[in-house]
Amino acid sequence: MIDLHTHTTCSDGTDTPRALINTALAQGVEVIALTDHDTVAGWEEAISALRGEIELVLGAEISCLTENSTSVHMLGLLFDGTNPEMLSMLEQTRDDRVPRMIKMIELLNDAGIHVSMQDVEEVMPHGATMGRPHLADAMVKRGLISSRDEAFKDLLNNESKFYVAHIAPTPEAAIAQIRAAGGVAVIAHPFASRRGETLEAEAFSSLVSAGLNGIEVDHRDQNNDERAMLRKIAKELDLVVTGASDYHGTGKLNRLGECTTNREQWEKLEALADKRRVVRADRS
Ligand code: AMP
Ligand code: ZN
Ligand code: FE
Ligand code: FE
DSSP: OOEEBBTTTTTTOOOOHHHHHHHHHHHHHSSSEEEETTTTTHHHHHOOOOOTOOEEEEEEEEEEOOOOOOEEEEEESSSSSSEEEEEEEEHHHHHHHHHHHHHHHHHHTTTTOOOOOHHEEEEOOOTTOOOHHHHHHHHHHSSSSSOOOOOHHSSSSSSSSTTOOOOOHHHHHHHHHHHHOOOOOEEEEETTTTOOOOOOOGHHHHHHHOOOOEEEEEEETOOOOOOHHHHHHHHTTTTTEEOOBOOGGSSOOOOTTOOOOHHHHHHHTTTTTSSSOOOOOOEE
């Protein structure tokens, strides 16, 4: 079982990196990618939790904005986590998530929905990449709503009047940076229409020119028609097809390994990185 997209307490997941590895081991996952939003903070702990035969793919899910302000998520896998330009790109996005959260809270307060930055800081794990799910958790704690999912239905989704974007690279810039750091770039859930506006099919050729390697096709937020269109695009553009859970612990319904990547596609993707960077338990 190969699952190439998961989150931990280093962003908006609820399992620590150690707990994620333990869950993966318990469920027989053979290859797991750690892809927290805009951070590599969980890498060390995940590596130290390894045992047995499981293979760890270190990565990040990079928040991007197209020229016309469509939100796109880019999975960067197997890149050099010490690459200064890569780290500074991620840091810039993380830094801007704080003023962005303040703006969203102001809009909610103006509408009579009372939640504060202090509430968000109280529910958010220390050092995590701050995101809307933490704002949802703060509103749950205040008794305003009952779950993260409920928060996204009306208040926090991308189409909501309370939504504010944060600074983010274009998808092309993120792809170029991932590749410059030796990694591979897979666009995450590009046709997940239930989340809001999605990429146009025509946009893929520009991403391929920037160095895109793969498309996440099997993901719970993409229906069968959306997956079929993506599979066709991947075939036409010779891109790797992946599937993944986008596991967030108890933060979402997604179960680890609910969607997976085929071994042959994974091997093709892994071979596109500049070095063999998959991590295994140290047996020395
Ligand atoms: P942010 O990074 O603050 O823009 O928040 C994005 C995160 O919110 C995603 O990674 C998901 O975990 C979650 N999310 C986004 N849209 C939805 C949605 N429609 N329903 C549930 N969770 C969502
Ligand atoms: Zn998330
Ligand atoms: Fe995503
Ligand atoms: Fe994700």
